[in-house]
Amino acid sequence: MNDENNDTRRLDWAKGEGLLPAIVQHWLSGDVLMLGYMNAEALVQTRACGHVTFYSRSKQRLWTKGESSGHVLVLKSIRIDCDADTLLIQADPRGPTCHNGTASCFGNSTDVRPPLAFLAELDALVAQRHAERPEGSYTTKLFDEGMRRIAQKVGEEGVETALAAVVQGDDELLGEAADLIFHLTVALRARGLSLGDVVAVLANRHGSRPGR
Numbered sequence: 762m763n764d765e766n767n768d769t770r771r772l773d774w775a776k777g778e779g780l781l782p783a784i785v786q787h788w789l790s791g792d793v794l795m796l797g798y799m800n801a802e803a804l805v806q807t808r809a810c811g812h813v814t815f816y817s818r819s820k821q822r823l824w825t826k827g828e829s830s831g832h833v834l835v836l837k838s839i840r841i842d843c844d845a846d847t848l849l850i851q852a853d854p855r856g857p858t859c860h861n862g863t864a865s866c867f868g869n870s871t872d873v874r875p876p877l878a879f880l881a882e883l884d885a886l887v888a889q890r891h892a893e894r895p896e897g898s899y900t901t902k903l904f905d906e907g908m909r910r911i912a913q914k915v916g917e918e919g920v921e922t923a924l925a926a927v928v929q930g931d932d933e934l935l936g937e938a939a940d941l942i943f944h945l946t947v948a949l950r951a952r953g954l955s956l957g958d959v960v961a962v963l964a965n966r967h968g969s970r971p972g973r
């Protein structure tokens with residue numbers, strides 16, 4: 762982290778004739794949600810009200826995203842790029858960002874998200890199941906059966922993954938590995954931990970610190 766990337770006083774408004782592009786990113790998943798333009802006033806307004814506000818070139822006025830739909834972008838952080846002429850806004854979207862109803866103006870989450878980021882979604886889904894215990898869900902059943910049963914499943918899937926690695930094809934190995942990761946996520950959650958905590962350990966071992 763470089764403080765220079767947080768200092769919006771450095772912004773070069775003259776370069777874009779008073780308007781700078783602002784990329785909006787989902788603060789947790791990293792999904793790119795939309796691109797808009799801000800003038801200095803829009804930036805001040807964004808900070809003041811906590812809802813991301815742009816300068817609309819078509820309306821020629823300040824435009825708070827979601828002002829009519831209610832689908833606001835709650836401001837989490839603002840970063841500026843190396844040349845101080847582009848903003849990166851991290852936000853918590855309340856509803857779909859695009860007027861077409863998709864999560865991102867570039868398509869659905871699955872279209873804009875790198876494949877590995879799905880692990881964060883899985884982690885969140887398992888946490889939600891743990892909290893809400895919806896009836897008829899396999900995950901709920903595991904939580905209800907308790908840690909012994911969950912641990913047994915982790916052990917079984919671990920052995921099946923190992924066997925598949927040695928004597929089965931790629932499809933079987935991938936299937937068993939998916940089962941293992943799912944049950945491992947459930948075991949961690951049953952202990953109040955998450956895949957994110959495991960990633961933090963892995964990242965630490967490799968000398969890089971993951972963002973929170």
Ligand SMILES: [Zn+2]
Pocket residue numbers: 795858859860861865866
């Ligand atoms: Zn859109």
